[in-house]
Amino acid sequence: MSLPPFKLLRPRSIEDAAGYLSAHAPDIQIIAGGTDLLPSMKQRLFTPKYLLDIRGIDELRTIRSIPGHGTEIGALVTLSTIEDSEFIRRSYRVLREAVATVASPILRNMGTIGGNICLDTRCLWYNQSLTWRKSCGFCIKKDGDLCHVAPGGKKCWAAFSADSPAALLCLEAELEIAGPAGKRRLPLSEFYTNIGDARMKLANNEMLTRVFLPERMAGYDGVYQKLRLRGSIDYPLAGVAAALKKNAQGIIEDARVAITGVNPAPLLVNEARHALAGKMLNDHAAAVVGELAAKVAKPLTTSLLTPEYRREMIRVFAKRAVLGAGTGV
């Protein structure tokens, strides 16, 4: 499959990039590592007139620790850089664990954290070639007006299928977004819409520039568990991240659990925090969190695995992730 025609724009600064976005929106799309966007363009899911290749913006390639505040990760930092960072492993382990499961080593060398956060949602009826989609009458996410997953419904249920955002939610990450009016900060928990065909609150003349991890979340133990079809290289069909902190007596001081791969957005399991805080970690407490996570998960037939199985795996993984994060396994 060949790429559709486009004009490549290569800004060297955030200001230049914002200028291009404003001048050409909505006919322009950002490309970072291109590991997801290029295959999608070949499938004619996107046919932008302009591609904004942001890889020349060097200031977005660094991980920087800001004492007293936290850590700033540029949108162009590759997943393998995060995976190999001893600092991230020590301070924000859950992020390192999630990133290390993305795709394959070669794709992690190309793929960026910004691209992972802004990843398109996925569905069995959407991530297909033009011919395949045409033969099914298309779908509401692209070129059609019916949903094959929830017939009669008007909402797109394509599943958010990136790994790192579940970990970033556990770390209370914030995003820096640049646009024509300058920069703004937004908690990651407010970035996603839970609507498959309009997944994030990012205007078409804005770009994600940095991710901030607060210092108060450093040092939490963390685990990420993931269900995928091909163990060596695949998107999550269910993913759970857990991060927790215990005191010297083994009592949980604070905890976060988040899920991905099942709903149109990655989501924090809000009640998990209250279910675990102040308790000794044991099988029962972890099982309660498993039930809470399964309640939040709403998988539909967006993949080859059944919704029932994916929800059950969320329950199982949430329990395992909490136990793993509590014992450093």
Ligand SMILES: Cc1cc2nc3c(=O)[nH]c(=O)nc-3n(C[C@H](O)[C@H](O)[C@H](O)COP(=O)(O)OP(=O)(O)OC[C@H]3O[C@@H](n4cnc5c(N)ncnc54)[C@H](O)[C@@H]3O)c2cc1C
């Ligand atoms: C075979 C295969 C397996 C994969 N498996 C996984 C997996 O297991 N888990 C997983 O999470 N992902 C997986 N991916 C998807 C992808 O490799 C990763 O999500 C990667 O991190 C995407 O980053 P990128 O820089 O390549 O993004 P790109 O492909 O360049 O962009 C992805 C999307 O993000 C937008 N975007 C990129 N950067 C910005 C920015 N700074 N601001 C605003 N918008 C931006 C683009 O416009 C595009 O819509 C897989 C891909 C393939 C081909």
